[in-house]
Amino acid sequence: GVHPVSTNPMQPSTLSGYYDTRKLTRILFSILVIILLMAVLAIAFLTKKTNDENTSIIEGLNLETTSKEQLIPSVIINTNTKWKQNAIxxxxxxxxxxxxxxxxxxxxxxxxxxxxxxxxxxxxxxxxxxxxxxxxxxxxxxxxxxxxxxxxxxxxxxxxxxxxxxxxxxxxxxxxxxxxxxxxxxxxxxxxxxxxILCWGLAIDNNGDLYISDWGKHQVKRWKQGDKESTVVAGGLEKGNRFNQLDQPTSIFVDEYHSVYIADYMNNRVMKWIKNATEGILVAPGQVADKNLNSLIHPIGMIVDHMGNI
The missing domain is CATH 2.40.10.500 (Thrombin, subunit H)
Structure with missing residues (x-):
């Protein structure tokens, strides 16, 4: 017999696949649009929240500035700290x-x-x-x-x-x-x-005990109220440059743990003597000055902050 010839170039199976592909594309496009809308909404929400928080912080800072009981934050001194060049x-x-x-x-x-x-x-x-x-x-x-x-x-x-x-x-x-x-x-x-006593520097700890650098005897002494004799807490083994010796100590500083920091004048260094220690720890360089730009030459003044910076 005679078979009719279809005028549609697409066979039924091909046409069905074509419509399925267009449907899947629309679904994927819809999902992508939804994701983009959600992202835009999320960004807008986060931006508003950040602005609100910044506003709150600024208002809080302004409130603290005008308050009579404002809290002054601690200043952290580190190797990147730059000191003001103009003093008052x-x-x-x-x-x-x-x-x-x-x-x-x-x-x-x-x-x-x-x-x-x-x-x-x-x-x-x-x-x-x-x-x-x-x-x-x-x-x-x-x-x-x-x-x-x-x-x-x-x-x-x-x-x-x-x-x-x-x-x-x-x-x-x-x-x-x-x-x-x-x-x-x-x-x-x-x-x-x-x-x-040929003294130079004085310090006092949180117990009220007095510390004195004895320039003449190359030692640091602690004197407690009511005591008749002072106690040697650093040096005292004649002058020298070993870690258990000092050579004309000048300025001293005592921290909250009763460690004593000592400007060791003739040894060109700063030593730290922990409480009850038999020798000190080198905490500031004692190298020859012309070989090390960070060295010290006859230090006579020194202070230590709450972070241990000297």
Whole structure:
């Protein structure tokens, strides 16, 4: 017989597959559109949330700034810290002299955390002055009666600190070979704490124990209130450069764990003596200066922050 010839170029099976493919394409396209819409909505939500959080942070910072009880964050000092090159003069700065707005070779200083008063060992004026923060003049709180060895005089004081109760100042008075205590409440109340000693630096720990660097005997001593004798806590084995020796120690610092940091003047280094240790740890380089740019040359001042940076 005669078979009719189809005028449609697509056979039924081919046509069915064609429609199936178009249906699948539409489904995939719909899914893609839905995913894109969800992504756009998510991005918009996160952007709004971030803006809200930033606004809250800024408002919180503004609130803290205007609050009388604002919290000052700790400053972390590290190798990337850059110090400001322009300082602010807080005491002296009016040429050397003996007037109340002048200093003459100031040495050790002590800053009272409570009121930010600065106590200064005004070495060549043979006095201790207290300078209020922002003040234009200092106030004599010890000495100032000329150079001498009388109980009311000082002879080239090198360092000063407050005792634990902040009722007395403790003074390193090396020209008189003594450490002397001076009452802040009664200027006529003085007491010699240690004699003889060629002291340089003073420090006090959180127990109120006093530490003194003995320049002459190359050691650091601890003196407790009521004790008749002090205890050697660093050095004391004659001068030398071994880790159990010191050579003319100057500035000292005691941390909360009673470790003593010592500027070891003639050894060009800073040593750390942990409590009850028999030798120190080198914490600042002691190499020859012309071979190491990070070396020290006769350090006389040093302080340690809460992170152990020196």
């Amino acid at each position: 003069t807080v005491a002296g700065g009016n040429g050397w002299g003996s007037k109340s707005n002048q200093l003459n070779y100031p040495s050790g200083i002590y800053v009272d955390d409570d009121d930010h008063n600065i106590y200064i060992a005004d070495t060549w004026n043979h006095r201790i002055v207290r300078w209020e923060f922002g003040g234009n003049n200092g106030e004599i709180v010890a000495g100032g009666n000329g150079q001498g060895s009388a109980i009311h005089q000082l002879n080239h004081p090198k360092d000063v600190i407050l005792d634990k109760d902040k009722k007395n100042i403790v003074i390193c008075d090396p020209g008189n070979f003594r450490v002397i205590q001076w009452s802040l409440q009664n200027s006529h109340d003085q007491q010699i704490l240690i004699y003889p």
